[in-house]
Amino acid sequence: MTNFWLMKAEPNSRIVKGKDVKFSVEDFEAVGITSWEGVRNPEARNLMKGMRVGDKVLFYHSSCKTPGPYMHMEILPIEAYPDYTAWDPKHPYYDPKSEEANPKWFMVDVKFISRASHFVPYRLLRQIAASNVTLPTGLEYLGEKDARVVKDMDLIRRGRLSVQRVQPEAWDVIKRMTEKGGWSEEVVKGEKDGEGRTTIVVGVGGKRKRENENETKTVNGERGRSRVKILNR
DNA sequence: GCCAACGTTGGC
DNA sequence: GCCAACGTTGGC
Numbered sequence: 001m002t003n004f005w006l007m008k009a010e011p012n013s014r015i016v017k018g019k020d021v022k023f024s025v026e027d028f029e030a031v032g033i034t035s036w037e038g039v040r041n042p043e044a045r046n047l048m049k050g051m052r053v054g055d056k057v058l059f060y061h062s063s064c065k066t067p068g069p070y071m072h073m074e075i076l077p078i079e080a081y082p083d084y085t086a087w088d089p090k091h092p093y094y095d096p097k098s099e100e101a102n103p104k105w106f107m108v109d110v111k112f113i114s115r116a117s118h119f120v121p122y123r124l125l126r127q128i129a130a131s132n133v134t135l136p137t138g139l140e141y142l143g144e145k146d147a148r149v150v151k152d153m154d155l156i157r158r159g160r161l162s163v164q165r166v167q168p169e170a171w172d173v174i175k176r177m178t179e180k181g182g183w184s185e186e187v188v189k190g191e192k193d194g195e196g197r198t199t200i201v202v203g204v205g206g207k208r209k210r211e212n213e214n215e216t217k218t219v220n221g222e223r224g225r226s227r228v229k230i231l232n233r
Numbered sequence: 234g235c236c237a238a239c240g241t242t243g244g245c
Numbered sequence: 246g247c248c249a250a251c252g253t254t255g256g257c
Contacts (some may be wrong), residue, residue, distance in 0.1 A: 063255055162252095
């Protein structure tokens with residue numbers, strides 16, 4: 001049975017021990033196949049150990065201007081194997097506690113399959129998770145159940161793990177969103193208003209300039225208790 | 234740069 | 246085994 005996952009990578013340059021740890025969706029597409037080294041969290045490692053041939057994975061852009069998942073990559077026919085970068089003192093991912101005789105960290109190989117037609121911003125997923133009744137304009141093809149599925153994602157509930165399990169229902173929602181879109185990618189951005197709340201502007205069909213086709217939604221800044229207020233303008 | 238969430242470390 | 250201090254993650 002196919003299982004679904006999410007794995008995070010950083011698309012922006014960041015120098016660790018003189019080496020750039022950047023790995024964007026463009027980098028991934030260019031290289032095609034890569035080992036997923038550098039995971040240094042026990043829970044994330046254990047999840048990788050449970051990955052099987054053909055499992056599907058969302059490739060997630062993290063620590064960047066517009067974070068979010070891309071479709072999709074696949075686990076190659078090989079079990080998790082020791083992450084040898086942990087043994088190299090000069091490597092950014094060196095961990096003196098991992099010995100060759102008794103490796104602490106493991107990795108899998110993944111293959112690039114395809115990029116999303118519509119990139120799904122994390123902020124949009126948060127907005128969907130926060131909207132109890134009204135889904136953002138342009139996303140009418142999603143139902144209340146879909147919103148609940150998004151709300152239940154580890155990505156929303158926990159956030160901080162770099163390898164996560166994705167429920168089949170959540171995979172289905174993300175997949176539909178990447179196929180259908182309905183929002184304007186360059187427009188989905190968070191802005192603080194005067195009261196410190198985050199304002200999320202969702203453009204419809206890329207018509208950002210036509211004011212009356214847009215809605216402005218204000219999400220209460222408090223974590224975990226988001227409320228959506230529609231301020232038509 | 235800020236900071237909340239959460240994991241790890243180490244003294245006891 | 247407790248828990249305070251500290252470090253990391255990652256969206257904002």
